[in-house]
Amino acid sequence: xxxxxxxxDRKLVFVTGKGGVGKSTVASALALxxxxxxxxxxxxxxxxxxxxxxxxSAAPTAWEPSEVQPNLFAMSMxxxxxxxxxxxxxxxxxxxxxxxxxxxxLDFVANAAPGVKEILTVGKVVWETKEKHYDLVVVDASxxxxxxxxxxxxxxxxxxxxxxxxxxxxAWLSEILDDASTTGxxxxxxxxxxPVNESLELAERIRTETRVDLAATVVNRVLPxxxxxxxxxxxxxxxxxxxxxxxEAAAGGPVAPIxxxxxxxxxxxxxxxxxxxxxxxGLRGVPMLYAPELFTRxxxxxxxxxxxxxxxxxxxx
Amino acid sequence: MARRRVxxxxxxxxxxxxxxxxxxxxxxxxxxxxxxxxxxGAMAASRLGGRVLVLTVDPAKRLANALGLExxxxxxxxxxxxxxxxxxxxxxxxxxAAMLDTKxxxxxxxxxxxxxxxxxxxxxxxxxxQNITGKFVQSHDYIAxxxxxxxxxxxRYDLIVVDTPPTRNAIDFLEAPDRMADFFGSRLLRWxxxxxxxxVLNYASKPFYSIADRILGSQFLEDIGEFFLLFQTxxxxxxxxxxxxxxxxxxxxxxxxxxSTLEPAPAQEAEFFVQALTERKLHLGALVxxxxxxxxxxxxxxAKVADRLDRDAAPVxxxxxxxxxxxxxxxxxxxEVAESFLxxxxxxxxxxxxxxxxxxxxxxxxxxxxxxxxxxxxxxLIRIGAYLW
Numbered sequence: 001x002x003x004x005x006x007x008x009d010r011k012l013v014f015v016t017g018k019g020g021v022g023k024s025t026v027a028s029a030l031a032l033x034x035x036x037x038x039x040x041x042x043x044x045x046x047x048x049x050x051x052x053x054x055x056x057s058a059a060p061t062a063w064e065p066s067e068v069q070p071n072l073f074a075m076s077m078x079x080x081x082x083x084x085x086x087x088x089x090x091x092x093x094x095x096x097x098x099x100x101x102x103x104x105x106l107d108f109v110a111n112a113a114p115g116v117k118e119i120l121t122v123g124k125v126v127w128e129t130k131e132k133h134y135d136l137v138v139v140d141a142s143x144x145x146x147x148x149x150x151x152x153x154x155x156x157x158x159x160x161x162x163x164x165x166x167x168x169x170x171a172w173l174s175e176i177l178d179d180a181s182t183t184g185x186x187x188x189x190x191x192x193x194x195p196v197n198e199s200l201e202l203a204e205r206i207r208t209e210t211r212v213d214l215a216a217t218v219v220n221r222v223l224p225x226x227x228x229x230x231x232x233x234x235x236x237x238x239x240x241x242x243x244x245x246x247x248e249a250a251a252g253g254p255v256a257p258i259x260x261x262x263x264x265x266x267x268x269x270x271x272x273x274x275x276x277x278x279x280x281x282g283l284r285g286v287p288m289l290y291a292p293e294l295f296t297r298x299x300x301x302x303x304x305x306x307x308x309x310x311x312x313x314x315x316x317x
Numbered sequence: 318m319a320r321r322r323v324x325x326x327x328x329x330x331x332x333x334x335x336x337x338x339x340x341x342x343x344x345x346x347x348x349x350x351x352x353x354x355x356x357x358g359a360m361a362a363s364r365l366g367g368r369v370l371v372l373t374v375d376p377a378k379r380l381a382n383a384l385g386l387e388x389x390x391x392x393x394x395x396x397x398x399x400x401x402x403x404x405x406x407x408x409x410x411x412x413x414a415a416m417l418d419t420k421x422x423x424x425x426x427x428x429x430x431x432x433x434x435x436x437x438x439x440x441x442x443x444x445x446x447q448n449i450t451g452k453f454v455q456s457h458d459y460i461a462x463x464x465x466x467x468x469x470x471x472x473r474y475d476l477i478v479v480d481t482p483p484t485r486n487a488i489d490f491l492e493a494p495d496r497m498a499d500f501f502g503s504r505l506l507r508w509x510x511x512x513x514x515x516x517v518l519n520y521a522s523k524p525f526y527s528i529a530d531r532i533l534g535s536q537f538l539e540d541i542g543e544f545f546l547l548f549q550t551x552x553x554x555x556x557x558x559x560x561x562x563x564x565x566x567x568x569x570x571x572x573x574x575x576x577s578t579l580e581p582a583p584a585q586e587a588e589f590f591v592q593a594l595t596e597r598k599l600h601l602g603a604l605v606x607x608x609x610x611x612x613x614x615x616x617x618x619x620a621k622v623a624d625r626l627d628r629d630a631a632p633v634x635x636x637x638x639x640x641x642x643x644x645x646x647x648x649x650x651x652x653e654v655a656e657s658f659l660x661x662x663x664x665x666x667x668x669x670x671x672x673x674x675x676x677x678x679x680x681x682x683x684x685x686x687x688x689x690x691x692x693x694x695x696x697x698l699i700r701i702g703a704y705l706w
Contacts, residue, residue, distance in 0.1 A: 020347045020583050143346075160444070193691055194347050226653050234646045235654070243640045247651075250636030253622035257613040261661050262654040264611065267689045295660035299581070 007216050007287070007315065008034045008136060010184045012129045012176065014151065014212065016141040017188030018198045022220040026188045026291065027140035028055035029307035035072035036308070037317060039135035043074045044125055046142045046150070052076065057300035069301070073134070082120040089127075090169065118153035123169065126176050129183075141185075148202070151177065151185070151210040177212055184215025189279055191219055191272035200282040217286050218311070219276060221293040223269040226262060235262070289314040330574070330683055330705050333602045334361045334476060337572045339469060339565065340602065343481045344576035345586040349607040349685070352692055352701065353576045354480035355380060358412055359695060360702035363401060366409030367475030372465060374417045374482045383694050384414045393468070396695070404696035413474070417482070422460045430554035436547055445544040458482060459493035459559070466562040491597060494563040572602030577675070579606055579668035584675060591678050603681035605705065606672055610687055614665040619658070626655035 007013065008030065015027035024045070031043040042065060045052035053061045056068035063081040065073040125137050141147045149156070154170040154177065161167045177183050185206055189199040199217070206214050227235055237243060239259050247255040280288065291310050296303055334340060334357060342354040351373050358371035370393055371384070384396045393415040401408040424441060431437035440446050465479050548555075565571060573594055577587035587604070594601045613619070626633060630651035634644050641647040676682040685704040692698055 018347060019345045019586070020578075020580070022582070024582075190347070192347065198346075224657075226657055227650060231646055231650050231653075234641055234643065234650045237641045238637070238647065238650060238654075240640065243637050246637045246640065247633055250633045251622045251625065253618045254616060255619075255622060255626075255633075257616050257619040258623050258626070258654055258658040261611070261614055261658045264687070264689075265657045265661060268687070271689060271691075295663055 006181075007184065007186070008037065008039065010136070010182055010215065012125060012137045012139070012183040013215065014139045014141045014147065014183075014185045015188060015218075016143065016147040016185060016202065018190075018195050018202075019143045021188050021190040021195050022291075023143065023188045024052060024140050025055060025304060025307060026186070026218050026220060026311075027138055028052065028304045029291075029311050030186070031072055031074075031136075031138040032056075032069060032304055032308040033312045033315065033317065034136045034138065035069055036312070038071065041072050042125075042128060042134040042137045043068075043072065043140065044128075044137060045074070045076045045140045046121060046147075047077075047140075052140055054300060055304045057302075077121050077124065079117055079120045082124045086120065086123065116157070118150045119157055119169070119173070122150050122153050122177070123173060126173050129176055130172065147185075148205045148209050151206065151212045155211075174211070177210075180213035180215075183212055185210075185212050186216045186218060187214070187283075188218045188220055190221055191276040191279065193275055196275040196279045196282075199279060203283055203286070214286055216289055217279070217283055218289045218291055219279065220291045222276070222290045223265065223272060223293050225269065226266055235259075239263075328681065330357065330603055330605075330681060331360075331364070333572055333574075333681060335365055337602070338475070338570040339465065339477050339479065339568070340572055340574055341465075341479045341481060341566075342574045342576055342605075343590055345583045348576050348578045348583045350576045351380060351480045352698070353574070353605050353607065353685075353705070354478045355384060355414075356698045356702040356705060357574070358414075358476075358478040359384075359698045360706055361476050361478070362396075362410045362412035363406045363408040363699065364706070365476070368411050368413065368473065369476045369478070370413045370415065370468065370474045371478045371480070372415050372417065372461075372468065373480040374461065380692070381414075383692055383698055384412070393473075400695045404694065404699055406695075406699060410475070415468075417461055417464055419460050422464050426460070426463060427551070430551035430558075432550045436550050440544075440547045443544050443547065445541065459496070462493055462562045462566070463558065466558070466565050469565060470561075491566065491593065491599070494559040494566070566599060567597075569600070572600045574603045574605060575601065575679070576605045576607060578608045579671045579675075581667075581671075584671045588675055588678075591675070601679055603683060604676060604679040606676075606682070606684045608687045609672070609684050610661060610665040610668060612665075614658070614662045615669070620662060623655040623658040623662070626651050627659060630655065 013030065015023060015030065017023040017026075028043060031041050035041045043052060045061060052074055053059060053068065056072070056074060058066070058068040058074065061068075061074045061076045063075060063078045065075040068074045125139055128134060128137050142150060154174045157167060158170050187199050187202055187206075189195055203214055203217075206212060238247065244256050244259065289311060291307055291314070294303060294306050294310075296306065298306070340354075340357060342350050342357070344350045354373060355371050358369050361367075362369040373380075384400070393413045396412040396414055398408065398411075401412075427440050427446075428437060431440060461479070461482050465477065468474065469477060575587050575590050575594075577583045591601055591604070630648045634641075634648040634651055637647065638644045672682075672684070683705045685701055688701070690697070692701065
């Protein structure tokens with residue numbers, strides 16, 4: 001396995017993937033790995049639900065970053081705040097009074113004109129990268145599909161808007177987004193049919209519709225292999241009815257359900273490995289990190305921390 | 318064949334499908350939502366009869382195959398009767414399937430509402446229109462609901478099962494009709510579509526334009542203005558239509574089925590969705606839990622044995638020494654098997670807690686166990702359908 005040693009040495013990492021595959025968990029864990037390495041890290045959630053905080057067992061995140069772990073700050077995206085900041089920093093509009101209605105109306109244009117809302121979203125994290133406020137910005141980006149519009153926003157704006165301040169902004173945005181040593185995208189996938197299909201489609205779209213480098217894939221929730229080939233034969237022998245009876249007599253309790261559950265575990269792993277192979281085949285050349293299924297009751301920072309340990313090991317730290 | 322809502326509480330998905338004309342399945346991605354929608358459609362067509370349509374968004378190829386269709390199109394096509402008979406079923410009714418093509422549906426909508434051929438062509442050729450229909454994420458949500466309305470009011474079907482698009486936010490599509498109406502009815506739109514000359518003279522909008530010009534550039538603003546001007550000709554049609562779509566969702570013949578696995582993230586999304594339905598006074602018909610682990614995992618005696626084997630399996634392996642090739646290997650296998658049992662038991666109990674908590678929120682709860690094989694034919698769909706029924 002080739003570990004992408006440079007993943008966390010970039011400055012801006014977008015973590016994306018189909019909903020439900022553990023995208024936010026992985027983004028949080030990667031940010032935690034970086035922070036533990038001593039990088040001052042910002043974790044930014046694009047879909048502003050404030051859920052990112054759950055993964056650090058912290059209070060809900062907001063626009064203003066808060067330190068959720070040593071060296072690790074978290075924030076949620078808010079396009080209106082982003083617009084205000086942009087107006088203040090770039091357009092140098094002093095009339096605060098005017099910003100309220102303007103933001104509302106522009107928000108409206110943004111909804112209708114593709115690219116505007118996206119650029120306010122992406123613009124913020126690229127700005128943080130440009131200003132070097134953090135060593136690394138990890139983005140819990142939008143799920144499949146929408147992230148492509150966000151990452152290609154500078155090009156979209158470039159096509160639609162011919163003059164004006166917004167257009168002037170696209171140059172430095174592109175410079176940072178297009179530079180593979182600075183920016184990378186990570187696709188989180190689960191080894192199941194639909195998630196793999198969608199990951200492959202997403203990879204293709206990132207490659208063709210954006211200029212952002214596909215830095216790595218994280219395969220989440222990989223199931224452990226229970227038996228070697230020899231042991232499979234032993235397992236089959238143990239499942240013979242007579243043998244089960246002997247086992248139950250010796251163990252003084254039911255063994256059959258335990259063996260049945262193992263059979264299910266083997267089947268689950270086998271089903272998933274077919275999809276994993278497809279993913280590996282389709283994404284040849286993209287470094288792949290494997291995150292194990294964590295059979296754990298814990299949530300929050302405890303689970304994030306366990307995943308961070310696994311990812312750190314995969315990254316060779 | 319007319320359907321009426323039964324007066325007593327629906328106690329099964331069968332009753333729910335009998336009593337309603339529109340069933341909307343929703344939930345986060347990857348939970349088997351599309352499969353559930355197809356399974357419900359297949360069951361309704363085979364058991365209840367009538368004309369049943371499954372309207373889906375982005376089916377896996379094998380699902381299209383499962384419905385006996387080489388490919389879904391924006392047009393409805395009938396699942397061949399032979400697909401049922403191959404599955405050993407004599408269907409009482411007919412099953413149809415269609416896939417949503419956002420771009421094609423938008424174009425249809427423009428053709429429907431455009432006042433004349435010139436406006437229609439100008440809109441279809443407008444670069445902003447192309448961009449909006451192609452990339453504007455929410456347009457997908459609206460068009461799904463709009464298409465549902467169109468098909469429903471055609472009266473061609475007794476039951477329509479709609480598989481909702483994967484949204485960033487599960488409630489996006491519920492709000493889509495209202496948002497679309499707001500959008501076309503907004504003051505901003507009137508500003509943007511006011512002739513350029515009066516715009517400059519309009520004191521109220523001048524500050525906005527001078528700032529917006531600096532930020533976006535006047536050319537872009539003019540492009541937007543032109544686009545909206547064209548679109549405004551369709552204003553009445555659109556607004557009326559989106560209100561009608563919203564009414565259909567609230568109609569007493571429409572019910573929602575929330576599909577989820579019992580994993581933390583999808584379950585959380587499902588809960589959020591149930592809440593959103595309640596707040597909007599929409600009818601939550603049923604909850605479907607998919608890919609549920611077997612109940613064997615809850616046996617306390619088995620757990621006790623697994624615990625013992627996990628610590629030391631050697632004595633038990635010794636008892637079957639004559640039946641296995643190698644006792645050391647058997648010990649390791651028993652050990653491994655016990656650990657795995659305990660791992661899955663933990664997951665299963667976490668899921669059971671989730672099922673109890675979420676399940677309390679709906680009158681009808683259906684559970685589909687984890688099935689090792691992917692569904693690739695109608696027989697598979699009917700097998701799933703049997704768990705739902």
